[in-house]
Amino acid sequence: MQPDHARRPLWVSENGRIIFETFHPQAAQVADFLIAVSEPVSRPQLMHEYQITALSLNAAIANGIDVEQIIKVLRKLSKTVVDESFLEFIREKCKSTGKLRLILRDGRHFLESEDAPLLQHLCSDADVAACLVQELAPESRIVEVDSLKVEKLKLAAHQMSFPLLQEYEFRRDREDTNPQLTAVLRPTVNLRPYQQRALSKMFSADGVAKSGIVVLPCGAGKTLVGIAACCRVGRRALVLTTTAVAVDQWRRQIQLFTSLPPEDVYALTAEHKRPIEDAQRRACIVISTYSMLGYTGRRGGDTQFILDQLQQLEWGLLVVDEVQVMPARTFRTVATMIKSHCCLGLTATLVREDDLIQDLHWLIGPKLYEANWQQLQDEGYLARVRCIEVWCDMSTEFFIEYLQAADSPEVPGSLRATLQRALWTCNPNKLKTCEYLIRFHEQRGDKIIVFSDNIFILKDFARRLGRYYICGSVDMRERLQILSEFQESSACNTIFLSKVGDNAIDLPVANVIVQISSHYGSRRQEAQRLGRILRPKPQTSSSGGRFNAYFYSVVSRDTQELYHANRRQQFLVEQGYNYQAGKGCRRLRGWSWMGFRHPCTFQDAWCTAPREQHEHPPRLPSAADAHEAQEMHHERHEHHEHQEQPMSRARLLPLPRLCWIAEPKTPIAGDWRGRAIRFDPTVLRKFRMQTDNFCTSSWLEFKARGLLAASVWICLG
Numbered sequence: 012m013q014p015d016h017a018r019r020p021l022w023v024s025e026n027g028r029i030i031f032e033t034f035h036p037q038a039a040q041v042a043d044f045l046i047a048v049s050e051p052v053s054r055p056q057l058m059h060e061y062q063i064t065a066l067s068l069n070a071a072i073a074n075g076i077d078v079e080q081i082i083k084v085l086r087k088l089s090k091t092v093v094d095e096s097f098l099e100f101i102r103e104k105c106k107s108t109g110k111l112r113l114i115l116r117d118g119r120h121f122l123e124s125e126d127a128p129l130l131q132h133l134c135s136d137a138d139v140a141a142c143l144v145q146e147l148a149p150e151s152r153i154v155e156v157d158s159l160k161v162e163k164l165k166l167a168a169h170q171m172s173f174p175l176l177q178e179y180e181f182r183r184d185r186e187d188t189n190p191q192l193t194a195v196l197r198p199t200v201n202l203r204p205y206q207q208r209a210l211s212k213m214f215s216a217d218g219v220a221k222s223g224i225v226v227l228p229c230g231a232g233k234t235l236v237g238i239a240a241c242c243r244v245g246r247r248a249l250v251l252t253t254t255a256v257a258v259d260q261w262r263r264q265i266q267l268f269t270s271l272p273p274e275d276v277y278a279l280t281a282e283h284k285r286p287i288e289d290a291q292r293r294a295c296i297v298i299s300t301y302s303m304l305g306y307t308g309r310r311g312g313d314t315q316f317i318l319d320q321l322q323q324l325e326w327g328l329l330v331v332d333e334v335q336v337m338p339a340r341t342f343r344t345v346a347t348m349i350k351s352h353c354c355l356g357l358t359a360t361l362v363r364e365d366d367l368i369q370d371l372h373w374l375i376g377p378k379l380y381e382a383n384w385q386q387l388q389d390e391g392y393l394a395r396v397r398c399i400e401v402w403c404d405m406s407t408e409f410f411i412e413y414l415q416a417a418d419s420p421e422v423p424g425s426l427r428a429t430l431q432r433a434l435w436t437c438n439p440n441k442l443k444t445c446e447y448l449i450r451f452h453e454q455r456g457d458k459i460i461v462f463s464d465n466i467f468i469l470k471d472f473a474r475r476l477g478r479y480y481i482c483g484s485v486d487m488r489e490r491l492q493i494l495s496e497f498q499e500s501s502a503c504n505t506i507f508l509s510k511v512g513d514n515a516i517d518l519p520v521a522n523v524i525v526q527i528s529s530h531y532g533s534r535r536q537e538a539q540r541l542g543r544i545l546r547p548k549p550q551t552s553s554s555g556g557r558f559n560a561y562f563y564s565v566v567s568r569d570t571q572e573l574y575h576a577n578r579r580q581q582f583l584v585e586q587g588y589n590y591q592a593g594k595g596c597r598r599l600r601g602w603s604w605m606g607f608r609h610p611c612t613f614q615d616a617w618c619t620a621p622r623e624q625h626e627h628p629p630r631l632p633s634a635a636d637a638h639e640a641q642e643m644h645h646e647r648h649e650h651h652e653h654q655e656q657p658m659s660r661a662r663l664l665p666l667p668r669l670c671w672i673a674e675p676k677t678p679i680a681g682d683w684r685g686r687a688i689r690f691d692p693t694v695l696r697k698f699r700m701q702t703d704n705f706c707t708s709s710w711l712e713f714k715a716r717g718l719l720a721a722s723v724w725i726c727l728g
């Protein structure tokens with residue numbers, strides 16, 4: 012230990028792990044240094060954890076930090092004497108970093124270095140040599156690369172620990188091949204301090220743009236950072252994002268924040284296709300999706316024409332939104348397909364559940380900047396979210412089925428997990444809790460998003476509650492209508508979203524999320540869903556004190572879902588979020604900090620009073636009722652369709668009176684029309700008659716879907 016260790020904020024261990032005491036007087040400067048040279052591992056309130064890696068050092072050198080400076084600062088801040096072997100590791104890794112550049116000139120790629128022997132050494136590798144157009148001449152400092160093998164070259168160089176820098180001297184580029192983009196940010200736009208910091212890491216004063224990745228929390232304004240980068244580079248720009256809704260949002264934000272004429276912004280989606288006009292002489296911004304560019308099947312003539320244009324043109328900047336999806340096999344070819352001088356990756360969650368995230372460092376470039384979620388929240392740029400995990404007991408019938416599914420000889424092994432998943436998703440108590448939360452928050456005047464990966468439950472629940480839903484089958488026009496109604500109308504306070512709404516949907520008014528079904532242990536999905544309510548909110552007196560947004564993850568107790576939930580939360584916990592856990596909706600009423608009251612505010616909800624108090628419990632629908640309800644539903648849809656009303660918006664009604672069954676007591680064999688259901692084959696056959704459209708070839712799938720239908724009837728009748 013150093014004698015003055017109490018005044019130093021870091022513990023630096025020999026494997027590169029750094030613990031940082033955030034209560035140090037110079038914490039802000041120390042955090043800036045750590046972000047520049049290492050990767051954040053976890054950042055709760057008092058102690059942060061960082062890791063120095065070869066990639067983080069590469070990013071530091073790319074940002075112009077000198078290796079001896081890194082060592083000096085580490086020695087100065089560490090409470091302990093920094094191990095010499097670790098310092099040697101830093102020197103070794105930094106030796107070759109930043110000396111090799113991959114550049115694009117007149118549509119051709121070149122490998123360049125001031126250090127001729129280093130370039131010789133790299134090109135002597137067989138994998139690298141296979142990517143070159145011709146052999147490197149002795150003493151030469153530049154060699155041409157086969158443009159189709161750029162990805163392979165980057166990988167080979169990365170594997171040899173010689174990361175390639177991709178920089179663009181945009182001020183010196185030729186006007187004839189790459190015309191100027193006449194776009195500037197409007198004078199009313201004020202970039203926030205962290206947005207400016209991110210851009211300053213990308214651009215150096217002498218008009219050079221570096222390729223790399225900027226990590227900002229959801230809702231912190233990555234789109235504006237991307238747009239500002241396009242304006243700064245001032246050449247043709249191509250933006251890739253995940254969905255058509257996101258394409259539209261980018262287009263609207265470009266229009267809102269810049270002076271670019273609308274005709275110079277092109278959206279390329281399944282629904283919008285406009286060839287680039289005067290492509291050689293007039294610069295533009297094109298926005299499209301990964302799937303549009305990555306699709307390998309046959310395309311229509313007009314789409315193919317536009318894609319050929321994209322491939323032939325030279326792009327000043329390629330902006331890759333939600334960059335974490337890029338390493339997927341179908342999308343990574345996009346990076347090679349497009350000839351761009353510089354590439355900016357944007358993301359909130361640099362995590363994937365596979366190992367491919369590391370590939371981004373050579374596919375796109377080093378991480379240039381990463382903001383701290385808690386810091387942005389404290390500065391008022393993000394909402395203050397309370398995360399709550401609501402545990403719901405499985406209903407008896409569902410739990411029996413769940414346990415039996417684990418080793419049922421009737422169910423093929425590969426499908427047991429699917430069946431169990433269907434059961435924990437459709438747990439009646441879970442849906443009951445969801446309804447309770449919707450009612451509670453709607454009454455407070457909140458705007459609620461209910462997330463469900465399970466499409467069946469999403470649609471059915473939304474229809475029965477008379478709320479809009481958006482999933483893959485809802486077309487673009489309708490999605491935009493629903494989103495704008497949610498934003499603007501006080502009559503629409505809850506929408507149901509499938510995973511199409513996980514990211515890149517900007518709904519600033521939303522302040523409550525209820526998650527009822529999700530993709531296993533995906534940390535990225537959890538963080539991105541939370542991101543939908545992170546847009547800053549006004550602090551109101553009714554907002555429950557410190558918090559002004561709520562994220563409920565509703566999970567079925569004693570099932571595998573709890574384990575997945577735990578894994579999902581890891582990323583957010585590392586960003587400093589705490590999950591408060593609590594039991595189902597009856598218990599929620601006891602949470603006085605939230606304002607849940609007993610007796611419940613919703614007088615009309617069956618779940619609000621103990622079951623025994625109802626002399627005449629509401630009747631559940633019979634099979635005939637169910638059939639009739641479905642017919643009425645279809646009729647209503649047809650009627651609305653006739654009036655050009657979108658199907659998913661067909662019923663925006665006040666919440667109907669619901670009749671929940673809390674705990675079906677006595678299963679009625681062979682007859683599901685009463686208060687309970689037994690999942691025997693007879694019952695399922697009956698379902699088949701009622702719900703033909705849910706049947707599929709596989710018996711189990713049918714069973715699973717039968718269960719879904721059953722749960723809905725039982726719960727929501």
Ligand SMILES: Nc1ncnc2c1ncn2[C@@H]1O[C@H](COP(=O)(O)OP(=O)(O)OP(=O)(O)O)[C@@H](O)[C@H]1O
Binds near residue numbers: 206516543
């Ligand atoms: N500097 C700024 N000034 C004013 N508004 C801003 C600024 N930066 C961002 N915003 C607004 O903040 C909102 C969120 O921005 P944006 O959609 O870009 O977030 P994001 O980081 O891309 O989020 P996500 O990851 O969820 O897609 C938008 O409404 C945007 O207009």
